[in-house]
Amino acid sequence: MYSFDVENPETVADAVAALGQDEAQALGGGQTLIPTLKQRLAAPSVLVSLSGIAEIKGVSADGGAVVIGGGTTHGTVANEAGAYGALAALAGNIGDPAVRNRGTIGGSLANNDPSACYPAAALGSGATISTNTRSIAADDYFQGMFETALDEGEIITSVSFPIPEAANYQKFEQPASRFALVGVFVAKYADGVRVAVTGASEEGVFRWSEAEAALSSNFSAEALNGLSVSADGMISDLHGSGAYRAHLIGVLTKRAVAAAS
Amino acid sequence: MPKDHGIGASPKRREDVRFLTGAGNYTDDINVQGQAYVHFLRSDVAHGKINNIDTAAAAAMPGVVRIFTGADFEGVGGIPCGWQVTDKHGEPMKEPAHPVLAQGKARHVGDPIAAVVADSLEEARNAAEAIELDIEELPAVVDMKAALEGGATKVHDDLDDNLCYDWQFGSPADETDAVFANAAHVTTLELINNRLVANPMEPRVAVGDYSRANDESKLYTTSQNPHVIRLLMGAFVLGIPEHKLTVIAPDVGGGFGTKIFHYAEEAFCTFAAKACNRPVKWTSTRSEAFMSDAHGRDHVSKIELALDADNNFIGLRTDTYANMGAYLSTFASSVPTWLHGTLMAGNYKTPNVTVNVKAVFTNTVPVDAYRGAGRPEATYQLERVIDKAAREVGVDPIALRRQNFITQFPYATPVAVEYDTGDYEATMAKMEELMDLPGFAARRAASEANGKLRGFGVNCFIEACGIAPSNLVGQLGARAGLYDAATVRVNATGSISVMVGAHSHGQGHETVFPQVVAEMLGIDESMVDIVHGDTSKIPFGMGTYGSRSLAVCGSAMVRATEKIINKAKKIAAHLLEASEGDIELKDGQFSIAGTDKSVAWGDVTLAAYVPHNYPLEDIEPGLEETAFYDPANFTYPAGAYACEVEVDPDTGKVTVEKFVSADDFGNVVNPMIVEGQVHGGIAQGIGQALLENCAYDENGQLLSASYMDYAMPRADDLPHMENYTVDHSCQTPCTHNPLGVKGCGEAGAIGSPPTIVNAVIDALQSGGHNVEHIDMPVSPSRVWEAMQG
Incomplete structure (x- = not known):
């Protein structure tokens, strides 16, 4: 360096x-x-x-939402976000213990790696990302691979995740990095189901709206039969073609629905 | 009851105390007073013409001692190749120059172009960025077959083309062709043995030091064989006579073959230390390791197996393209030929075997020996084609192998080697017992109920280890002898230092070698230490590779210990006033046969060094003996491996559910260490089969240049321990070395890849997928693509 x-x-x-x-x-x-x-x-x-700033650390459950300070490590989320089990499970499966002991939710969301796990949870939960200047809806926050709505110098102070009725995250690991080759986060809320996909698209994390519509009317794996994602715009690399990733989205979404709790 | 000491016991590895408590002394731990640091400016293009290197601005940067380019090495030798292969026309292989720093052209990503020596690594890196390099990118050749087409870009302009050699071996081709013409069945398979990066935990490091007072050079380096480095670098590159050059390989954190070879960075640090009159240190980053450590495997092969109407193997024909990379690494030329062609008969009595190998230069990192070296490539082809043949002729794959086993020993193969001993039926039977074959149907049904496909894979292998008889390998082109050496130095009070040519970098020599000496003398193992890794301390041995340490260096140690015993008996006879012929050595006591008169080991050793009451007129004082041992033949470890895998048909992911190895290593000195070696080898083999893939794009850019894209095997990629059995109870001792040992270091890496792939194909076939082959690594995406047809 x-x-x-x-x-x-x-x-x-x-x-x-x-x-x-x-x-x-x-x-x-x-x-x-x-x-x-x-x-x-x-x-x-x-x-x-940012690791010495106490005010952006910690996990709290408040009014039907889990609120996580931007400087909170994955390990802490895994241990303390039990009010939102799918989120805690996701955090507990990021990287290895060393990564989880240092890496933070704010860092992950600010970087917006197209294969990271947290963007799927934030978008799939309709989370709100709060910074030192404003609050941003997840739907407005993610703007493509490594691109976010953050301005220069803006700091994520907290992320608020509405607690769903049921949710699950399925990660299929890229064999080398063990980032998500494809990861699908499914969350069922009273007003509908959200499905967010990471790892697959050249545009970064995205919502699979057809699946959301189908699952909102029938929250079962069978509701996804016949639905598929186009391979266009999917990442194609050493570890899998766009077609393979598109296929995995369907497989993992079904598994997430089946496992949602 | 298992022995608790000596040969056959499993004492814990004594070296692990320092390794596990952070007290090891690795090359990077060595810092010489006043040392400077070198950073190499490496090519970021696969093929480029160097028009100009302007170092003026960089040389003026803070801390810079000196900047070197290829021009500084024009009067210096290039990195040599240690093995000259003769092609099928009787011509020597093409052997292009391999300069320490690139001269005129860069030939692969990572090829060192310039080197900055500075007071600190930071300053060296800063200055390297200020070097103005004018390099003109040229088209790169990456694919071997494309590299051999007319008009292909030449990696080396002074050669006619990119062909290093076209080699043919074994039965005369026309005879084998005639057998094929009359075969009842021919099975053909084309496959790729994937390119691998060895990835030892410790990256390569070199520290060059020079004493102006004595005109002596010293190199500390991460090597498996310090004497080989001293010979190659001293004699062929830098012109330093042996008595003025010391090479020290201290604790080395894994080698797997890739630390056998002499590398440019070693020669550079030694050269620069003298040129700068300052110690010069280089520590490879992991990124540099990916683009400068010699890679492994990378064969593209077509294999054909001919069977008669009774399913006897009657002929075998192979055509292999072997990637050499941009330059010939130290033993690169021998791997696809003498370490591969000679093993192509496998465990089978196929009477006609013809092997063809074309070695090809490409704009990629040099490729050389990697755990198994040639033998995994041979085994993989053979055992995959046998599996395919079994399916085609509708025979059980175990039965087809069994029917064709060699059963009489010694056995001379059509590919030049003579197996001394073996019992392939015994290892197969042991494998069958441990795999619980009758339970497979129920396990498959359970997997299917769970939505998974379960497959069974079997594989037999043989390897040639204990490398190697010097006169034989000399005829085959080796430019070195392959004996080894040991000096047993008994100290006055009876403790012993054994100086050995073998080098331990994970093998556990420091534990195993003393077990042998202690057993022979009947003394406690704690009285024996080995010394290795320093050419100024040890006799001229050839180091550790090819599963040779115990079979070759251990044999030298046995011979030297026998000399010690002979001399000690003379001393004991004098002390006991008896005839030498009546002296027996047992449990550390020399006694007169049939009497209760004895002297202890320590009394004899003390007498040797304090020779007051000593037969000085007959024998010299002291107790120190050296032996060089040159093996009469290779050793031939063999085994039968099997596994069960599950394939998730939705994702293509393969998991190894059960794995059994039944090996014949001959006699075993330390069963725990042997099992550890096999576990490690199987982990690497599973890594090759399922995960590891060194990939280049068509421009010669390395796609898998870090752990983000190069998948290493991890603990959870292996079966749980209760489903993972390594067995070595079948033992046919080697007939030609004194310990009867065969070598165990590479077996796991040789035997496991075809086992896994055979099982995956079986799983897919069981699910109705007509998939005949998937190239390694059998990654989820490749399995899924294959299932799509």
């Missing part, structure tokens, strides 16, 4: 101020950023660590 300075603010306000410096970069758990720095693919002059 190149040399850089590190700042450790203790409040969101101080972090926002620090991020106003030239070439400043926020550092969450560092699970993507640190490897990027090691490869000299980024050269920030200042890293502003």
